[in-house]
Amino acid sequence: MADLLLKAEERQEKGKSVERLRRAGFIPAVIYGDGKPATAIKMDAKDFGKVVKGHAFENLIVRLDLENQETKKGRMALIRDVQMDPLKDCVIHVDFQEVSMEKKLRTKVRVEGKGDPMGVTQEGGVLECTLREVEIECLPMNIPQVLVVDVSNLNLGASISVRDIVPPEGVDILTAKEISVFSVALPKMEEETPKEAEITEPEVIGKAKEPAEGAEGAAAPLEKGEKKEPAAQKKEGEGKEAEKKK
Amino acid sequence: MPLMPARVKYRKAQKGCRSGKATRVTTLSFGEYGLQTLERGWVTNIQLEAIRVAVARHMKRKGKIWLRLFPDKPITKKPAETRMGKGKGQPSGWVIVVKPGNILMEIEGVPEPVAKEALSLASYKLPVRTRFLVRQHH
16 A cells, blocks of 8 residues: 655645635635544645545545644645536546554545446347445555456356455455346337327326316316417407497 | 426426526546536537437447436427417426536547447537546556
8 A cells, every 4th residue: 555645734724615716716625534534624625635646535545744743753644525617627626534553434436347248249138237245354555446356257147246245355345135236237228209299298196187188288288378369469450440439 | 208207296396596506416426437528508408318319329238338418408489470478488498507527428448439429429419518437447
């Protein structure tokens, strides 16, 4: 495990003023855990980018060098959560969980399939991933980045469950063993919708069904409009006649 | 039949506003690839059905498709050559209010080039700009 040092400092800005921090090039974060109260911190966005470059955010352990802290060694922390902006793809906020390197912790790890299943290559099936992460318990040093499962022997209709995942040494999987992770199924045949399908209105809650006339009117609004036109014309015609009489 | 609710409380709805960015349905939750909107607007149930068919055909009925949004807003239309007034028009369709950042569709079970092409075909059928998303393992 690489020793990643990240400089951070405590922040006073909270609530809406955090947006100003982001504009100034900082990332707001919080550190909690190990029986200590949660502390709001901030770090330079460029520094964070450099530190995590080439690593996956998930379960990355960094040494947080907090200014004005008693301990000069820094606090070992696990990146618990990273909030991203959905449009800009930039980091909005980071959660750090302080960890003790001697205590076991619980976290979630990604599961990845390796190889092309036989059911897909030979039988025309589709590989379905029903569980993307499993919960594990281990020492912070032993957290795997990803759990790789060999899916190349999967036939059509077969599946791999959590019990088939072989964790590395010192790692216990806590997720229920019977839950399916990968399966190969036949692709669902999409039903082609007929073009002449009738467009009906949905049922209105709390209202009794209208008589047939109302339904017809609702189904074909154009017809109703067409009926209105002659009426309008009649009215105009009547108005002109009345003026002539005067 | 295009997507529409089975039961509704009211037949007609007001236009509503589309301000702001999407705060929900903004991340890939089911599939490996997705189509994210970059603009705000109304997507009709017919357009949604059109993109579903286009993607399913390009994927040659392999893989899986998830439509993340449902057209639950009724829109009304007045008949042609009708004078203004005389009340609101009759329901004519159903739309989704999309905002920048919404994930419209997710797919899985096909290679990335196929997924990209399929969602590119779908984007031509939409009234808003979109982009192709791949699930990232940060």
